[in-house]
Amino acid sequence: MNILDKIVFDKRKEVDLKKLIIPTSQLEASALFERPTVSLAKALANSSTGIIAEHKRRSPSKSVINQNLNVQDVAVGYENAGVCGMSVLTDGKYFGGSMDDLLLARAAVSMPLLRKEFIIDEYQILEAKAYGSDVILLIAAILSREEIKIYSEFAKKLNLNVLLEVHNEEELQKSIMPSLDMLGVNNRNLKTFEVSLEISKILSTLIPDEFVKVSESGISSVEAINDLKNYGYKGFLIGENFMKTDNPGKSAQQFIKALGA
Numbered sequence: 001m002n003i004l005d006k007i008v009f010d011k012r013k014e015v016d017l018k019k020l021i022i023p024t025s026q027l028e029a030s031a032l033f034e035r036p037t038v039s040l041a042k043a044l045a046n047s048s049t050g051i052i053a054e055h056k057r058r059s060p061s062k063s064v065i066n067q068n069l070n071v072q073d074v075a076v077g078y079e080n081a082g083v084c085g086m087s088v089l090t091d092g093k094y095f096g097g098s099m100d101d102l103l104l105a106r107a108a109v110s111m112p113l114l115r116k117e118f119i120i121d122e123y124q125i126l127e128a129k130a131y132g133s134d135v136i137l138l139i140a141a142i143l144s145r146e147e148i149k150i151y152s153e154f155a156k157k158l159n160l161n162v163l164l165e166v167h168n169e170e171e172l173q174k175s176i177m178p179s180l181d182m183l184g185v186n187n188r189n190l191k192t193f194e195v196s197l198e199i200s201k202i203l204s205t206l207i208p209d210e211f212v213k214v215s216e217s218g219i220s221s222v223e224a225i226n227d228l229k230n231y232g233y234k235g236f237l238i239g240e241n242f243m244k245t246d247n248p249g250k251s252a253q254q255f256i257k258a259l260g261a
């Protein structure tokens with residue numbers, strides 16, 4: 001089993017257990033379930049910087065990144081820096097995140113929040129909404145075209161934006177459908193952890209114009225962003241580069257200033 005298979009194997013067990021503890025009726029009764037969501041796709045389309053900043057304590061590829069921070073401080077720091085939105089890792093076992101991280105971030109900021117998760121069940125989409133998320137991530141590497149269709153349409157009905165993540169041409173071709181808002185190219189192969197920004201460049205021409213293009217992972221310089229902008233990218237998902245510092249908000253602020261946009 002590769003790491004992605006392991007994550008999905010564990011995730012199925014986790015979701016089955018969660019369903020027994022918190023039924024969907026309870027999720028739907030959450031006060032946040034009625035909250036009007038905000039669109040990350042629109043924020044990116046109207047932005048000249050396009051930064052989506054991530055909260056990530058650790059990862060299977062890097063082990064510990066930063067375990068000493070308060071998620072609310074990070075969220076407020078990112079928002080003050082002027083990012084377009086924040087990605088909050090909610091997987092516990094491999095990334096050290098939690099649903100509480102999402103809830104706490106929601107309580108602290110009003111910018112669009114993306115629930116960064118391995119979604120394999122509609123239950124997790126209801127959960128995302130109930131904990132204050134505006135956007136969900138769907139990962140093409142772990143879903144069939146049919147599942148992507150069902151989950152994205154379900155998310156749209158809940159007024160959530162959908163970011164669909166691909167890593168190669170095959171995943172991209174199988175995923176294109178009108179119920180997606182943003183197409184993200186993950187520069188990191190989730191099976192081998194290899195990172196190359198060339199993936200974003202190669203796949204850029206195959207993404208239809210109606211989708212907001214997002215480049216994800218391994219981005220650590222202003223030059224990389226200016227380069228990717230030439231390939232039509234409007235969104236840039238950055239985690240480690242900010243999270244490895246003592247003050248991710250301040251790092252994001254300096255980064256955005258250096259972008260000069």
Ligand SMILES: O=P(O)(O)OC[C@@H](O)[C@@H](O)c1c[nH]c2ccccc12
Binds near residue numbers: 056186216217238
């Ligand atoms: O820390 P980085 O290299 O800037 O990457 C952020 C983000 O793209 C990465 O965390 C990510 C992209 N897709 C994912 C899917 C699951 C978990 C994590 C991810």
